[in-house]
Amino acid sequence: KQEVTQIPAALSVPEGENLVLNCSFTDSAIYNLQWFRQDPGKGLTSLLLIQSSQREQTSGRLNASLDKSSGRSTLYIAASQPGDSATYLCAVSPPNNAGNMLTFGGGTRLMVKP
Amino acid sequence: KAGVTQTPRYLIKTRGQQVTLSCSPISGHRSVSWYQQTPGQGLQFLFEYFSETQRNKGNFPGRFSGRQFSNSRSEMNVSTLELGDSALYLCASSLLGPSTDTQYFGPGTRLTVL
Numbered sequence: 001k002q003e004v005t006q007i008p009a010a011l012s013v014p015e016g017e018n019l020v021l022n023c024s025f026t027d028s029a030i031y032n033l034q035w036f037r038q039d040p041g042k043g044l045t046s047l048l049l050i051q052s053s054q055r056e057q058t059s060g061r062l063n064a065s066l067d068k069s070s071g072r073s074t075l076y077i078a079a080s081q082p083g084d085s086a087t088y089l090c091a092v093s094p095p096n097n098a099g100n101m102l103t104f105g106g107g108t109r110l111m112v113k114p
Numbered sequence: 115k116a117g118v119t120q121t122p123r124y125l126i127k128t129r130g131q132q133v134t135l136s137c138s139p140i141s142g143h144r145s146v147s148w149y150q151q152t153p154g155q156g157l158q159f160l161f162e163y164f165s166e167t168q169r170n171k172g173n174f175p176g177r178f179s180g181r182q183f184s185n186s187r188s189e190m191n192v193s194t195l196e197l198g199d200s201a202l203y204l205c206a207s208s209l210l211g212p213s214t215d216t217q218y219f220g221p222g223t224r225l226t227v228l
Binding site for chain 2 (some may be wrong): 107
């Protein structure tokens with residue numbers, strides 16, 4: 001059974017700092033990995049999707065990497081801003097023939113202080 | 115393009131009642147997934163529908179059921195509500211499914227069971 005872990009559970013940084021969020025998964029047989037952002041009491045917003053054959057994806061100040069063999073992904077946020085404050089979740093999907101679903105980590109709650 | 119919509123946004127029920135939640139996916143999306151989010155268990159997969167067929171089901175009791183209509187709109191039903199069913203219920207849509215492409219989430223329905 002796939003298990004996804006995110007460390008740390010919470011993180012507080014001053015504005016302008018670069019930071020890294022971590023995601024690990026126990027079964028390397030994944031189809032893709034997605035990073036989401038969730039604001040309090042709201043739904044999830046997709047940030048980046050990395051296919052299992054890819055090593056990284058970039059969008060603006062965000063860069064996500066994937067090391068499938070070691071079961072790890074990182075989300076790098078450059079020059080953090082107070083508007084980046086939210087909970088960040090990673091999720092993995094199994095190969096197509098093993099089901100169509102996402103398994104989520106517990107999330108990292110990020111606070112960026114002005 | 116309109117996003118994923120969920121109705122109602124908030125719901126209060128008592129134990130033993132049943133409830134139906136609705137999700138309208140992004141136009142053209144054929145896959146709809148449902149998730150339950152609680153502080154203790156995080157985000158857990160309920161089921162996924164594609165072209166009116168349930169393709170996958172998570173580890174939830176039979177009190178949780180769903181369906182999808184020909185226009186891709188989906189409903190989920192919970193019968194004989196229990197206190198532990200209090201949660202944020204999120205639906206997500208995509209073109210082909212969570213294992214293939216980006217998931218777009220709705221704002222969720224906050225269910226409180228008294």
